[in-house]
Amino acid sequence: MAKQSGKRMPGRPKAAENGKSTKEVILQTAIGLFINNGYQVVSIDDIAHNAQVTKASVYYYFESKAELFKESIVALMVRIRERINEMLGADKPLYERLMDVTVAHLRATMTIDMDGFMRESRTSLSGDQVHEIKAAEENMFVSIEQAFLEAIEKGEIPRIHAKFAAHSYIALVKVGNYRQADGASLFADVEEAASSIMRVFWKGFIGE
Incomplete structure (x- = not known):
């Protein structure tokens, strides 16, 4: 040898x-x-x-910039999912855990136009690369969906469509950092945005 x-x-x-x-x-x-x-x-x-x-x-x-970009975004989404899982695993009521996730997400993305960022790169990526990024994004939804399912099982919240609720929640969170034509935010600060998002989401899905 x-x-x-x-x-x-x-x-x-x-x-x-x-x-x-x-x-x-x-x-x-x-x-x-x-x-x-x-x-x-x-x-x-x-x-x-x-x-x-x-x-x-x-x-x-x-092998290419496109491949490095894909790997970078997937790695970023894995880190985000790990952080989401950490916060959702805390010993708190679901409302408080979701509030923590909302505030953390808004603070992390307040200067980033993720939708525009992805649109810019899409024409340079292969179909497989786009698919891998979408799969990584979907895994983030799964973590939130699972939190809803566990809360339903424990009787903490009523029975709802967990997958629909997870996607609706993320859509609302994205609105939190929306910038108007003059660059102004819809909200005075992250805390106001998070409270508004959670109020709309919770009343719409949980009914409380």
């Missing part, structure tokens, strides 16, 4: 020195650049420069 030399395989980039893998560093850098600047403006050179890796290192892990 051949003895391993401990050397890297040719072409394989060095591991990052901060404890994160090079791939993780590239992904996190790409997420920030894509969200702040849009898909079309950001280049592989920009990502490599900001991640402090070579362009070859980026292409070692991702």
Whole structure:
């Protein structure tokens, strides 16, 4: 059996020195650049420069900018789902848990036009890449739907269409950061937006 030399395989980039893998560093850098600047403006050179890796290192892990974008958005949605699961798993009434999720989501996305962001990139993505992003987004709905189903089972809320309720809730949350033509928000602050969203949602679906 051949003895391993401990050397890297040719072409394989060095591991990052901060404890994160090079791939993780590239992904996190790409997420920030894509969200702040849009898909079309950001280049592989920009990502490599900001991640402090070579362009070859980026292409070692991702065959194209479109593939890196897809992986970045999926990774972001996985992180969002994990955070949602953490808040929904708290020992609180469902209303309070949903309020926590609403406030956290509004604060995290208050400067991001996610719908416009996705529209800009869609023409550059393959059908499979769009499908993977949609599947990751759907997983976020599943977490909220499951919270409704568990609350129904415990008798905390009446029987409702859990999937419809989950999609309706997310749609309302997206309205919270809507900007008017002059750039003004519909609400004075995140707390007012969250309270308004939860009031409409709760009365509409729970009836209380």
